[in-house]
Every structure is written in C-alpha cells, then in structure tokens.
Amino acid sequence: MTRSTLTTPPPGAEPPKTHPDGPSAGGSLGSHFSRCFGCGDDHPTGLHIAAVTPDGASVEAAFTVGESHQGAPGLAHGGVLASAMDEVIGMSIWLLRKPYVTARLETDYLLPVPVGTTLHLRAWCTGIAGRKAYLEAEGRVGAPGGPVAVRAAALFIEVDMTHFAEHGDLAALQAEHQDYEVNP
Numbered sequence: 750m751t752r753s754t755l756t757t758p759p760p761g762a763e764p765p766k767t768h769p770d771g772p773s774a775g776g777s778l779g780s781h782f783s784r785c786f787g788c789g790d791d792h793p794t795g796l797h798i799a800a801v802t803p804d805g806a807s808v809e810a811a812f813t814v815g816e817s818h819q820g821a822p823g824l825a826h827g828g829v830l831a832s833a834m835d836e837v838i839g840m841s842i843w844l845l846r847k848p849y850v851t852a853r854l855e856t857d858y859l860l861p862v863p864v865g866t867t868l869h870l871r872a873w874c875t876g877i878a879g880r881k882a883y884l885e886a887e888g889r890v891g892a893p894g895g896p897v898a899v900r901a902a903a904l905f906i907e908v909d910m911t912h913f914a915e916h917g918d919l920a921a922l923q924a925e926h927q928d929y930e931v932n933p
C-alpha cells in the first residue's frame with residue numbers, strides 16, 4: 750500500500766479497544782442508517798453492504814459490482830470502489846461505539862474490476878492516537894484469499910454526536926438512534 754504519513758499511526762498510537770456493546774466475534778453489524786448510500790436497506794441505488802465481524806475487531810463483507818456501478822463500460826467506477834472502502838472502514842471503527850467521520854481516504858487501484866465481480870472486503874484499525882483513528886481496508890477478487898484489487902488507508906476523526914445533529918438531519922438521526930438526546 751502506498752500510504753502517506755497522514756494515514757500511518759504515529760509512534761505511541763494505541764491498539765483499538767472494542768466496546769462491550771459492539772457485536773461479538775461472528776456477529777453481524779447491521780446498518781447504522783437506513784438511507785446510507787453504503788449500507789442502508791432503504792437506499793434505492795446504494796451499495797447495500799452488509800458486514801460481519803469475524804473477531805469483534807475487524808469487519809468483512811462481500812460486494813458484487815453491478816450495472817449501476819460502472820465507470821468505463823463493463824468496469825467498476827473507482828469512486829464507487831472508494832465508497833465501498835469508506836463504508837467498511839466506517840463500520841470497523843463503529844465497533845468502538847464512538848462516532849467518527851472520514852477525514853482522509855487514500856485508495857490504491859491494483860486491478861480492473863469487471864461488472865459481476867464479487868469483491869471480498871475487509872477493514873481493520875491499525876491504531877488510535879487521541880481523536881485520530883488509523884484504518885486500512887482491502888478488496889479481494891472472487892474469494893477472501895483472492896487477488897487484491899483495491900487497497901485503502903484512512904484517517905478518521907472522532908466527533909461528538911452533536912456533529913450529526915448540527916450539520917445533518919436531527920429528526921432522521923433521532924428516528925433511528927433513539928438513544929441520542931439533544932442536550933443530554
């Protein structure tokens with residue numbers, strides 16, 4: 750992976766501490782928002798990524814490139830593949846049960862990905878330093894041990910839940926996150 754210093758954990762970064770409320774090994778993650786482009790069941794043209802965690806610390810998902818994901822004829826659009834990486838990386842940091850947003854996403858495209866290909870996605874956290882989380886992901890062609898077509902490295906920043914209320918749609922947030930209170 751051609752990774753910049755911005756997505757490389759600095760000396761002293763700590764390993765992630767998973768949260769007891771997160772799914773245990775072998776569990777499904779579910780969608781964090783029904784209209785999310787990456788994972789939402791109600792998104793009409795979304796990626797509909799559904800992930801599991803094999804070990805409580807990383808996530809795995811299978812994503813099949815469809816007709817609506819093309820860039821060049823018959824080939825996946827690079828931005829769609831980056832979205833899939835962003836999604837599984839976001840799912841992996843949500844295992845900590847703290848809200849984070851993507852600050853930086855670096856993607857290496859190693860192989861063309863034809864329509865109809867199933868990419869086996871995996872994401873994991875490489876370290877935490879203050880509000881910064883360092884994460885990686887890969888997409889392998891055809892099988893979990895298949896050739897790597899896409900790799901990503903990311904910097905996510907921890908935010909308060911008010912980030913989503915202040916900048917986004919508070920009613921939609923509260924409808925699906927009943928535990929969210931304004932001015933708790």
Ligand SMILES: CCCCC/C=C\C/C=C\C/C=C\C/C=C\CCCC(=O)SCCNC(=O)CCNC(=O)[C@H](O)C(C)(C)COP(=O)(O)OP(=O)(O)OC[C@H]1O[C@@H](n2cnc3c(N)ncnc32)[C@H](O)[C@@H]1OP(=O)(O)O
Pocket residue numbers: 755781782787835836837838839840843847848849850851852853880881904906908913921922925926
């Ligand atoms: C109804 C929905 C509910 C959702 C919420 C519910 C629960 C949470 C959910 C679950 C999630 C589960 C799955 C998620 C799946 C997919 C995830 C997709 C994630 C996304 O797709 S999310 C959208 C795209 N994302 C954004 O929309 C971010 C826009 N942005 C900002 O909101 C600010 O920019 C922010 C907050 C990032 C920082 O702002 P800030 O003011 O808080 O902090 P500040 O700027 O001081 O940065 C602090 C330190 O980070 C360094 N830093 C910052 N940015 C950097 C960069 N780009 N490169 C290198 N370093 C950077 C600084 O240099 C400083 O470093 P230092 O401390 O060393 O000086």
